[in-house]
Amino acid sequence: MSGESQRLPVSTDQDVVRVRQLVRTLSVAVKLSLVDQTKLVTAASELARNTLVYGGGGEVVVARVQNERRAGIRIVFADQGPGIADLELALTDGYTTGGGLGLGLSGARRLVDEFEIDTEPGKGTTITVTKWCR
């Protein structure tokens, strides 16, 4: 892993917009294709909103990453909220506890190349996603 990383707090609607803008800027910088930029920014928007609405706020770290072959963007969404009791259920399309469409978590997972989730009831949730250049 190499390259710069940037950290943003997520505690208001406006912060979710800032996360989208930062992810967009870095996606352009590593030359993700237009469709991949759009997918990653959309996934970031869903997950940052989850951090705000379900996690009670938290922070997002966006970093440029590099492996032997490709460059990419890795984003970590962390909150100290209630955590997710039933992960399998939370990742099901259409399941929601918040009155949304229930597509945020499951949909965001489809839009990225790598998706990891670390959660424990009472201890918060950390989600890490990565999108690689083709």
Added chain:
Amino acid sequence: MERVPVLKIGDILLVSIQIDMEDQVALQLQEDLAERIVATGCHGVIIDISALDIVDSFVGRTLATIASVSRVLDAETVVVGMRPAVAITLVELGLSLPGIRTALNVELGIEMLARARQESNPDLDDDEDEADAAAVSTP
């Protein structure tokens, strides 16, 4: 908080979303549009999203709600100008926007509304022509 302007052009309300909307701004637009539909009696709403580089599930749901509320208020909504990358992402996200009419641009959206209006009121167009003719022939 920023606000998205709603323009009235003839029988149509036109909204062109030019900013990266906070969730509250999207909800405000939903309220503003409902009020303007009632205040103006417009039968069509066009929402131009050609400037949006993403549509996430929140904005998608807001567009669907606007379309449903408009319909209850006797107005049809057409969403126009969606970018190809946005369409691909929306479908992959799992949001295919059922119940929302779409057109490629504002011009085609206006045509779509005119057709929809005529289909739901087949005599409307004839009546208008007669009224126009009468108005012209009146000295």
